[in-house]
Amino acid sequence: MKFFSKIKYPLLKLIDVSGFKVFDPVIRLLYNEEPQKQVRDIVKYMVLPIIFCFICIWAWNFLGPRHKTKSGEVPTPIEVWNVANDNYRFSEREEEKKTAFSLDGDKRKEEILFVKSEIVKLEEKASFLQQESMRVTEEVKVETDAKLAPVNARKDALKAEIKQAKAEREAEAIAHAEKLMAGQVTPDSLVALIKKHKEAVDEEKAKSKLIGDELNEIRDNPPKRLKEAQLAANKMEDEVLHYKKRIDYLTKGNKEQKIAGLIEKSDTAIAALAAATTPAEAVKQAKAVVSSSEAAESTAEQKYPPAATIFYQTKRSVATVFVGFLIAAFVAIPIGIMCGLNRVVMACLTPIISIFRPVSPVVWLLIFQIVIGAFFPDPETHPLFMFMNSPSNPLAFLRTDPAMIFSACTVAMCALWPALVNTALGVSAIDKDHLNVAKVLRLGFWSRLFKIIIPSSLPLMFAGLRISLGVGWMVLIAAEALSTSDGLGKFVWDEFQNGSSASFANIILACFVVGIIGFVLDRLMIILQRLVSFDDGSAVA
């Protein structure tokens, strides 16, 4: 209990520093401090915003399906949620395949038995769902037919009617023409009659089109349960396929199995070599020994090649943005300090800053692809990529490639400016009294820099870095989409290009992932900024 009351203020301070001041009344309520006021605050600043969010989601759910686009309806929140689950399952499957690939010994055998038993269960389920889907299809067919029947009958009736009307009109026209021949009527009246008939035909056409539309409407909009049943059956089918694939990876695709096979091959070749009778036979067997043992070695180094899941894309985007951000910080802070210290440097750099700051990231990306691309004429054998992607490197999962470097450089180029300008401002706005202190103490250049100038400009510097990181994250997604560097940007771009039934929902999912990560990055920077501020953090918005 004592501990409980002791941590109250540290806790409040913590949520304040981390920028989650919304939870302040909740904590105070837990400590029973002015409960009425806290409840009021919770309602005002937590409950109302949550209700507002729900209203927005409801509006989305309501309006989405009503907007028909070429790539389907706008997905509802539930569809996006389902797609998120599918993405999660996809990454789980990759993990399962990966473990299956590298399992060996008794564990492998156990796993095979387990997966086989699972397959039996899943196949049962799958066939049930398949039957169910067929049943639903039948049902729906019957239903649709029932709905179509009256309309079809109407259509046939209309057809007959039209046919009869046509014959009648033709007879009338002929009769009128005969009268004309006899000179009983004028030619104009015949033309008028034909015109009237034409109008009647148009009317009939419109009527039959209306009925056709009605039929199409019924055919094109099967009840939802049909689609759901088919989807469920397909999903289960997919799952069964995945388990079969797992068996593959556990048996002939398994790493140890492959190696064992190759060693066996080389052993037989050795035996054959010993028993060889002709020189040509001996050479052939010796070659076989070398090739199979080499293959065994390279297999031993192999790793499971995972597919690009959304988790991988996210990790790669975050890594890229950090590389770019670090480059930006390492360039911007020293230059910013120099600008702040020396007005000549500032004057020299002002034109460069003013001209290059507004340039679009897309332009930078293209320039970097050309300029930096020249450093990696052959990325496969470049030492940087060999080092980054060697199996022993813990960062090998990022699959570093030139496109990642271009994206990181683009991020750096665009994130540079806010950090640079803010650092220069922070350094040049240093309190004159602090500099006087340094003068009286006769501090040298370096200790003046590290003891007085940098600490006093840290808050503004971090404010700049925070803006930089935000800009970098926004730029990165665009750069990845354009440079097809793996990452969330590419995820979005690929989904846009392949146009499956789930792609629209996937794009919206990516939108949320990007937003949430951007939010987390910003919070991290706010915390850092507050930690370096010496004036109670009141200067931080």
Added chain:
Amino acid sequence: MSFLEIDNVNVGFGPPTSRTEVLENINLSVEENEFVAIIGFSGSGKSTLMNLLAGLQPPDVGEVRLNGEVKTIPGPDRGIMFQNYSLLPWLSVFENIELAVKSVFPKMSKSEREEHIMNYINMVKLTPARDRKPHELSGGMRQRASLARTLSLKPEVLLLDEPLSALDALTRSDLQDEILKIWGGDKRTVVMITNDVDEAVLMADRIVPLTMGPGATLAKEFTVNMERPRDRHTLNDHPEFMRLKSEITTFMLDINKESKAKNPADVVPMPDVQPKDFTPPSATLKFSHLGNKSITPVNETSQ
């Protein structure tokens, strides 16, 4: 030759054609272990004079000598205590002093340094606040910390630039006593700038008035012949205190008057404005329901 000397110094600004002298013909000599107060109106160039002594601003003409040596750049031998504390806000009290001690006595060992710093923190009674940051301290505590930092440099001359003018009256008198006590225990040459006659008479051995700028210069000095320690409670009954106080005050006011007379342009002529009459002409009618008291506009011209 005195300990600290200002010799015929001029300080000004602007191009040679239209130069404005801030200080002109400044001559001051301070003996060792003497407490000198320089008193002047705001804007008369007091801070410029202090910057000159500290070496933060070089003189245009003349020179500043300490122990016979010409001083042009600042250094720890002239410890200056700034009006607005100038503590580094990202360092605690201890670290602020440590930074100063480290750069002035680089050869001191760690334990020695810590002892040295704590000695001065104790002296200004800030021991409980040694690890506080400046923004967590009150104004008086900040000025104490600043004093401790300045003293820890072991300066030959202590320069106090209106050290107490930003404090409230109670804290101020408290710190005055504190400074006097420290000075009494550890005699040192002090030059203090102030705008408070009481403070000057209470603390100093000698009071030098600074005339009004531009072209301010030091006027005839007053020697304070009062035995120490001086007790602020009985001081008001001390005839010498009363005499000095009234003499200096009269002198300062005269200076002010003189300077105004010298620079009539400084007196901004007031525009010739007559009060306007905004009372509605029908006021008498409108307010008639109040009774028989008729309200008539007060208009000087009509009377």
